[in-house]
Amino acid sequence: MLSLRKRLRSQTLGPASKMVGRPLQFFALFFLAILAPARSSAIAPAPASNGLCLACHGNPAAATKLANGEPLSLFVDPKAFARSVHGGKLACADCHVDMARVPHGVRQFKSRRAMSLAYYELCKRCHFAQYARLLDGVHYALLAKGDDRAPTCVDCHGSHGIGRPDQPRTRISATCARCHAAVVAAYRRSVHGEALASGNPDVPVCTDCHRAHDNANPLSAAWHLSIDRLCARCHANRALMAKYGISTQVLTTYLNDFHGMTASLYRSEKVRPAMFTATCTDCHGAHDIGRVGAPGSPAIKANLRKTCARCHRGASANFPSAWIGHYEPSLSHAPLVYLVKLFYLIFIPFVIGGLVIQILLHLWRAVVNR
Amino acid sequence: MNEYVVRFSLRQRIEHFSVMVLFTVLAITGLSQKFFDNWWAARAIAAMGGIDRVRWIHRAAGVLFAALAIVHFAAGAWLVLSRRSSASMVPTRKDFRDAVVALRYYLRISDVEARFDRFDYRQKFEYWGLVLGGLVMMVTGFILLYPVTVARWLPGQLIPAAKIAHSNEGLLAFLVVITWHIFNAHLSPEVFPFDPSIFSGKLSRERMAKEHPLEYARIRAAEEKPRPQAGETP
Numbered sequence: 001m002l003s004l005r006k007r008l009r010s011q012t013l014g015p016a017s018k019m020v021g022r023p024l025q026f027f028a029l030f031f032l033a034i035l036a037p038a039r040s041s042a043i044a045p046a047p048a049s050n051g052l053c054l055a056c057h058g059n060p061a062a063a064t065k066l067a068n069g070e071p072l073s074l075f076v077d078p079k080a081f082a083r084s085v086h087g088g089k090l091a092c093a094d095c096h097v098d099m100a101r102v103p104h105g106v107r108q109f110k111s112r113r114a115m116s117l118a119y120y121e122l123c124k125r126c127h128f129a130q131y132a133r134l135l136d137g138v139h140y141a142l143l144a145k146g147d148d149r150a151p152t153c154v155d156c157h158g159s160h161g162i163g164r165p166d167q168p169r170t171r172i173s174a175t176c177a178r179c180h181a182a183v184v185a186a187y188r189r190s191v192h193g194e195a196l197a198s199g200n201p202d203v204p205v206c207t208d209c210h211r212a213h214d215n216a217n218p219l220s221a222a223w224h225l226s227i228d229r230l231c232a233r234c235h236a237n238r239a240l241m242a243k244y245g246i247s248t249q250v251l252t253t254y255l256n257d258f259h260g261m262t263a264s265l266y267r268s269e270k271v272r273p274a275m276f277t278a279t280c281t282d283c284h285g286a287h288d289i290g291r292v293g294a295p296g297s298p299a300i301k302a303n304l305r306k307t308c309a310r311c312h313r314g315a316s317a318n319f320p321s322a323w324i325g326h327y328e329p330s331l332s333h334a335p336l337v338y339l340v341k342l343f344y345l346i347f348i349p350f351v352i353g354g355l356v357i358q359i360l361l362h363l364w365r366a367v368v369n370r
Numbered sequence: 371m372n373e374y375v376v377r378f379s380l381r382q383r384i385e386h387f388s389v390m391v392l393f394t395v396l397a398i399t400g401l402s403q404k405f406f407d408n409w410w411a412a413r414a415i416a417a418m419g420g421i422d423r424v425r426w427i428h429r430a431a432g433v434l435f436a437a438l439a440i441v442h443f444a445a446g447a448w449l450v451l452s453r454r455s456s457a458s459m460v461p462t463r464k465d466f467r468d469a470v471v472a473l474r475y476y477l478r479i480s481d482v483e484a485r486f487d488r489f490d491y492r493q494k495f496e497y498w499g500l501v502l503g504g505l506v507m508m509v510t511g512f513i514l515l516y517p518v519t520v521a522r523w524l525p526g527q528l529i530p531a532a533k534i535a536h537s538n539e540g541l542l543a544f545l546v547v548i549t550w551h552i553f554n555a556h557l558s559p560e561v562f563p564f565d566p567s568i569f570s571g572k573l574s575r576e577r578m579a580k581e582h583p584l585e586y587a588r589i590r591a592a593e594e595k596p597r598p599q600a601g602e603t604p
Contacts (some may be wrong), residue, residue, distance in 0.1 A: 225499035235452045261406050265421040312518050321526030344538035355550045366559045
């Protein structure tokens with residue numbers, strides 16, 4: 001982390017060897033004196049100083065070239081900014097702290113990406129909580145390893161035209177789709193994604209499971225073993241599930257079974273478990289999850305053998321009925337299991353009760369004999 | 371004349387000791403799996419090095435238990451068939467009569483105590499309880515150890531049923547041992563605090579006469595048959 005910061009700082013503040021955007025400085029100087037505080041939009045008054053900046057940056061043609069030859073537009077659309085969540089609240093220099101002085105100092109960036117990375121920490125001055133969470137996330141971990149493609153604040157939120165990231169709710173998956181296209185395409189076909197598209201607010205979007213800033217690595221063992229809790233946030237919620245006629249026993253029946261027991265014990269172990277145990281998504285699918293009744297569902301009876309065989313090699317046609325589903329056994333459902341359970345419910349107290357009575361009688365007679 | 375009679379052979383004593391050790395290991399590793407969501411079970415599993423190792427220990431002990439059962443029955447069958455030993459553990463009609471006599475004695479309906487042979491009805495009950503319970507544990511344990519193989523020939527529902535049976539039968543065995551066996555071998559006024567006969571193989575003549583009068587009478591008869599040697603009191 002430290003090394004990254006150093007790297008970024010050296011990019012930001014390193015000795016200037018090449019002037020970039022020099023003509024703009026003259027523009028800025030010229031307009032400084034003559035421009036009155038501008039009202040860029042009818043929505044809210046912009047801080048007075050923004051007008052100064054827009055004197056140059058309000059010019060759609062304002063642009064420069066970066067070291068690698070990439071063009072960089074220096075234009076800021078005042079209307080877009082005014083409509084953004086920050087419109088009327090922030091002055092340009094609140095974020096662009098290092099641009100408060102005009103003419104701006106000279107900066108050198110290899111590329112647009114390098115510039116983005118150099119500036120992404122600007123947001124933390126206000127949004128420190130989100131920034132701190134980001135440091136715990138998988139995106140930051142990639143960034144820290146030097147992967148430039150890992151997203152920073154502006155890659156998801158935009159910069160001058162920032163809107164509420166969850167308005168409308170479908171916007172969240174659209175944002176993630178910019179990198180995770182295949183995953184989002186599968187999600188959109190899933191039972192959750194289809195419901196979301198039809199305007200249902202109950203279903204999860206990307207960030208409900210993966211979180212927004214501190215998204216954990218979904219390929220890690222810890223993540224895999226926590227999936228039941230993730231699904232249970234909705235699927236163990238009686239009020240919510242009642243709307244769709246879905247049983248909330250799914251979690252308890254899973255946890256009481258071999259797989260669920262293993263997962264909860266693995267979760268408490270410090271070391272990475274040597275064995276694999278199935279959690280929700282291993283049978284039901286994750287992003288492409290469908291109704292259990294749907295023909296393509298891996299959890300439908302017709303497909304179960306194949307699903308079981310993914311872990312239980314050689315699973316026969318009989319094997320899937322070893323999983324009695326997310327239902328408590330009863331006379332009509334898994335009667336053998338139910339009857340064995342019932343038998344012991346009677347047999348254990350009967351035997352132990354009988355033995356305890358015999359012991360007490362024995363002791364009583366021994367006392368009487370004395 | 372010795373103060374005691376030798377009641378258990380070395381093989382029987384080793385068998386008891388092995389069952390004792392294996393049962394303890396199986397009970398600790400098994401019950402902590404059955405009650406895995408209780409704090410004490412979670413702590414026990416962690417102390418034993420995680421659930422994978424607990425399962426490994428449990429399965430290894432189970433296999434040894436099954437091997438011991440095979441040795442026990444093979445040896446028993448050989449001894450009975452070669453007439454070196456009588457089938458004294460087989461329940462007879464007398465055992466049921468003894469139980470009724472004992473019950474009447476306990477309830478002070480009569481003051482007549484049941485007179486037992488080599489094994490009394492309580493010992494036979496415990497032995498056959500262990501045998502039948504052990505059989506259930508071995509069969510269901512095998513099903514749980516090889517679910518895919520079993521389901522190739524038998525209905526899949528057998529596997530969750532075996533799990534319920536294994537877990538409950540194990541609990542029953544544990545409860546029987548900590549109530550019945552601990553009472554009979556440790557807490558009962560006749561033996562308190564500890565009945566060492568299954569470890570030493572020896573039982574005092576006093577206790578033999580009191581607890582196994584029929585067998586003791588046989589032993590006495592056999593002892594008196596050979597000609598007494600000079601100087602020995604009968």
